[in-house]
Amino acid sequence: MEGRFQLKTELAIIGAGPAGLCAAIEAAKNGVDVTIIDENKKPGGQLFKQIHRFFGSEEHLAGTRGFEIGNMLLEDAKKYGVKVLLDSVAWGLFPDLTIGISTDKKVSILKSEKVVVATGAIENSLSFPGWTLPNIMGAGAAQTMINVNRVLPGKKVITMGSGNVGLIVSYQLIQAGAEVVAVVEALDHIGGYMVHASKIARMGVKILANHTITKGMGDKFVEKVEIAKIDSNFNIVKGSEETIKVDLVCIAVGLRPLSELCWMAGMRFEYLSELGGFIPVHDENMQSNIKGIYVAGDVTGIEEASTAMEEGKLAGIAVSQALGKLRMRNQEASSILNEARERLRTLRLGPFGEYRYQAKEKIISKYYN
Amino acid sequence: MFDNRYLEKLKKSPGYPSEERLEKGPVAVIECLEEIPCNPCETVCPKKSIKVGKPITNLPEFNDICSGCGKCMVVCPGLAIFMVDRTFSDSEAAISIPYELLPLPGKGDKIIALNRRGGDVCKGRVERVKTGKSFNKTNIITISVPKKFSDEVRFFKLAK
């Protein structure tokens, strides 16, 4: 492809979130020339709004707050000479690995030997009458507003969805000075960790299982919601409707991958609702069916920041090996890759992780079929 | 949720100290019932009293040896560890709670102690506020309440 400005790099990474940064650092440590492209004005993806302490083990930096990990990654990226092109939209990813970039209205073409797509995810919405009213927003959006943008969009909140995002954001809204009247959950049980639910329950937040928001009401923006009990067939129980005054509604009903560039490049997809929707298929080392293009993080299935980081690291190591630059230091390449896969496996243990592990195994097996 | 049945489950879990140990003095109470890959409590305990082992989804086991340092309370990502001291005084127990809100209460403040469901339990008092750089924003607030509520009280609000 001909372009006005031609850039060259060994490894191009689309997305400067935890997965992209970790892939960049791993590759750069092995002497690979790395360029990250991100359309935002600041790197870090969704990592900097995570002000809570992460789970996992010491090697996963457990007990450290998300934004602290973010700062460590940025420092490492700088230390290892990773180039980061901010305010740059990757508008095209082609099967020959060419990337089309637009920065400040100027178009450039980036040619690289390998690509990692780490474009993350977007929040789902929930349709009910009035759902488009201003101040009915994603829970992650409220989290961005309070923890990154330092502004409180509302003082009386109701949250829909009791997965970890709904529970954690409800806690963080209280930290930011809001009152969370309730967390509403359609299923008969909490979706996230009990410890996250305990934190807010002891602060007086009501967690209502078997309920849903049926209406958002207000003239120009949300002023109240109607909630109702639902039965095991998800039908509204007549007479259980209740109106609650709120000025902010947080919708936490899951995320889905932002995989447009993967489609464009010709990747194969598999639909797995447990991972958020259409997932680009990849092998056990994160390489997609388009040779030379790797995927990492939420774009390959909705999980957590820690899994995004470990998948990024795995992709970075795999790319380094593919370029013949993997520094082995008394270890076989296969053992280094195995260790990285083991660290990932640890994060997918237990009742909350097992279904994700099975789903990822399905993706890998689809790669080989 | 978080009612007496929950408390019974907690008491049977490996992270909850024995009645015998609770009677002896300040001790960590780990309220962690789910298998989540997580072990910073094990890593941080200076007495090596907390065991998670492998796989790291194991529930933390607490062997009752506790110096009351509170390091586990501060590092737990789930804010699921408390300190209970049934020997605080003849009539009162002291409950230490991880606290990440502003404003921090002050020593001597009158409070209403709350249970795990956020319900009012009894009146109490703030005995101690521990904060500082090493806490990394997870402060420790110690409140005193009548002894009989030491298994119930896990949060508080300022009395008007």
Next chain:
Amino acid sequence: MDKNNLRIENHPVLGEYIKGKEVKITFDGKVITAYKGEMIATALIASGIKVFRYTPKKNMPRGLFCAIGRCTDCVMEVNGRPNIRTCITPVENGMIINTQIGTGQWKEGSN
């Protein structure tokens, strides 16, 4: 201090809010306070403004939804250009922001 200020000045984890230099922007002709480095949506929300635009067909009010520049619900007319994602566009001194009606209009001379 602005009574309407919804900015989080002191946060239990993030600490004190160190703001950038104060800049003046206008929203529908009214001057509002903003700080260099913050997004347009931030300044608007901080001043109590929640409605950013009205939809083309049914004239429904819209505001923030994703806050990370992916959904385009927050678009407004900025310095004569419509469809600017206010959640990821930083403020500049003298910026003119208007509620977008429908798909908006390009003003003469805007670039």
